[in-house]
Amino acid sequence: MTAQVIDGKAFAAGLRTRVAAGVARLKAEHGITPGLAVVLVGEDPASQVYVRNKGEQTRAAGMNSFEFKLPADASEQELLERVAALNADPAVNGILVQLPLPRHMDAAKVIDLIDPAKDVDGFHVVNAGKLAVGAEGLVPCTPLGCLMLVKDRLGGNLAGLNAVVIGRSNIVGKPMAHLLLKESCTVTIAHSKTRDLPALARSADILVAAVGIPQLVKGDWVKPGATVIDVGINRVPKLDGSGTRLVGDVDYASAAEVAGHITPVPGGVGPMTIACLLANCLTAACAQAGLPKPAL
Ligand SMILES: Nc1nc2c(c(=O)[nH]1)N[C@@H](CN(C=O)c1ccc(C(=O)N[C@@H](CCC(=O)O)C(=O)O)cc1)CN2
Numbered sequence: 001m002t003a004q005v006i007d008g009k010a011f012a013a014g015l016r017t018r019v020a021a022g023v024a025r026l027k028a029e030h031g032i033t034p035g036l037a038v039v040l041v042g043e044d045p046a047s048q049v050y051v052r053n054k055g056e057q058t059r060a061a062g063m064n065s066f067e068f069k070l071p072a073d074a075s076e077q078e079l080l081e082r083v084a085a086l087n088a089d090p091a092v093n094g095i096l097v098q099l100p101l102p103r104h105m106d107a108a109k110v111i112d113l114i115d116p117a118k119d120v121d122g123f124h125v126v127n128a129g130k131l132a133v134g135a136e137g138l139v140p141c142t143p144l145g146c147l148m149l150v151k152d153r154l155g156g157n158l159a160g161l162n163a164v165v166i167g168r169s170n171i172v173g174k175p176m177a178h179l180l181l182k183e184s185c186t187v188t189i190a191h192s193k194t195r196d197l198p199a200l201a202r203s204a205d206i207l208v209a210a211v212g213i214p215q216l217v218k219g220d221w222v223k224p225g226a227t228v229i230d231v232g233i234n235r236v237p238k239l240d241g242s243g244t245r246l247v248g249d250v251d252y253a254s255a256a257e258v259a260g261h262i263t264p265v266p267g268g269v270g271p272m273t274i275a276c277l278l279a280n281c282l283t284a285a286c287a288q289a290g291l292p293k294p295a296l
């Protein structure tokens, strides 16, 4: 079998178009322009690219973009004060602090200060708790994007499917598992202490790899016909030694011979992260205005 490729880049472009239409309607019918504030601390090159892309895509969707840059040696207190000011700013509907933060800052403390209604990353414990109990809240962008791709491919109904999520981070693994559970999948979260991970992975109709280990998941870990979602973004040296290339947590070549559907890296899950961020910002702006959740 050769898997069908899930084109996340194309799906994300479609989602951004739907968000832009929703933003235009919100402006026309209610005079509201959603605003997204992104805070970057330090000069991590990858983070700078992601923040720049977030600003560009926010503006392209017709929303206001506010960007704040703090030096790598800024104090945690300065960052907390910036977040508090954004919480109080009515022009700001969504707040995002780009991760990772410098070592001297406590990300949990910073996220905890973000108003949960403006927490477009869905990382605040209030939103994590809402997801865990199946209540309406803001959902982390990467797992939300993964779920959209899976539902699009499998026709929307995932009930009864076996899902294995490799990775237990608060940002991807845990929320991904909750989202799949909400779809009535039978969900297992695997991690570094899991015994016989290849055998467990082979039981999955939906296999999500989010561990940050380059090409961990091999073709013989994949159940024939399974849907494989690769969340990994790992930069590894090129085989000829000329710089680096991006690979996922899945060994794409061998997995694609067995899977039914598979996301590539790049161009799979990655582009969905920012598209879902825009969707969350529109959702947050509607909720703050007492309007129903937009259908996207
Ligand atoms: N506050 C947050 N910080 C971080 C998040 C997040 O969701 N919120 N996620 C990642 C970084 N990230 C967005 O912030 C992000 C990562 C990757 C992509 C993407 O489009 N990837 C491309 C490849 C890009 C490349 O060449 O490097 C792809 O996979 O096709 C977008 C956003 C950590 N921090």
Ligand SMILES: [Mg+2]
Pocket: 008, 230, 263, 264, 265, 266, 267, 268, 269, 270, 271
């Ligand atoms: Mg990708």
